[in-house]
Amino acid sequence: KQEVTQIPAALSVPEGENLVLNCSFTDSAIYNLQWFRQDPGKGLTSLLLIQSSQREQTSGRLNASLDKSSGRSTLYIAASQPGDSATYLCAPWFTGTASKLTFGTGTRLQVTL
Amino acid sequence: GAGVSQSPSNKVTEKGKDVELRCDPISGHTALYWYRQSLGQGLEFLIYFQGNSAPDKSGLPSDRFSAERTGGSVSTLTIQRTQQEDSAVYLCASSRNRGQVIMNTEAFFGQGTRLTVV
Numbered sequence: 001k002q003e004v005t006q007i008p009a010a011l012s013v014p015e016g017e018n019l020v021l022n023c024s025f026t027d028s029a030i031y032n033l034q035w036f037r038q039d040p041g042k043g044l045t046s047l048l049l050i051q052s053s054q055r056e057q058t059s060g061r062l063n064a065s066l067d068k069s070s071g072r073s074t075l076y077i078a079a080s081q082p083g084d085s086a087t088y089l090c091a092p093w094f095t096g097t098a099s100k101l102t103f104g105t106g107t108r109l110q111v112t113l
Numbered sequence: 114g115a116g117v118s119q120s121p122s123n124k125v126t127e128k129g130k131d132v133e134l135r136c137d138p139i140s141g142h143t144a145l146y147w148y149r150q151s152l153g154q155g156l157e158f159l160i161y162f163q164g165n166s167a168p169d170k171s172g173l174p175s176d177r178f179s180a181e182r183t184g185g186s187v188s189t190l191t192i193q194r195t196q197q198e199d200s201a202v203y204l205c206a207s208s209r210n211r212g213q214v215i216m217n218t219e220a221f222f223g224q225g226t227r228l229t230v231v
Contacts, residue, residue, distance in 0.1 A: 036222070041227070103148075
């Protein structure tokens with residue numbers, strides 16, 4: 001069964017800290033992987049897309065890495081801000097399930113002043 | 114449109130009534146997905162459309178759930194005889210991928226419809 005695990009489930013950090021969110025998946029055969037954020041009561045906002053041939057992707061203060069062979073991706077957030085507080089979701093697109101993204105349960109991040 | 118649009122944003126219905134949820138994907142996106150997110154739970158896949166066809170409807174939880182897509186654009190998710198366990202946020206997403214060409218495909222989500230069955 002293709003599963004996605006995100007660690008930690010919740011994280012609270014003071015403003016300004018750099019932090020790493022972890023995602024692991026059970027099947028290394030993926031097309032790509034997306035990171036999303038979800039604010040309470042809202043939909044999902046796409047943050048980064050990493051293709052299976054890439055090792056990392058950057059957008060502003062966000063950097064996502066992908067180690068497909070070991071089934072891992074990390075999302076690095078630099079100089080965290082209170083506005084970064086949200087739930088972060090990792091979603092690989094497994095090649096055996098061309099019809100859908102498979103989601104982890106997310107990491108709930110709170111950045112405090 | 115500029116993004117995926119879902120309506121209504123909130124829906125409260127009485128148990129046993131039918132509801133229709135609508136999704137307008139990004140213009141030109143051939144693939145459309147419905148997911149469900151129950152309180153405190155992860156995203157649960159419901160159904161996938163490629164054009165007007167649904168090659169994967171494996172996530173629909175029961176025969177009370179159905180969905181259609183017309184003109185390769187708007188999709189409607191219908192829940193008949195709603196039950197309290199149907200209460201959740203229903204999310205729609207679209208992407209440009211066609212079939213197996215997925216490597217550089219990015220999925221975009223709408224804001225969801227919060228369904229409450231009382």
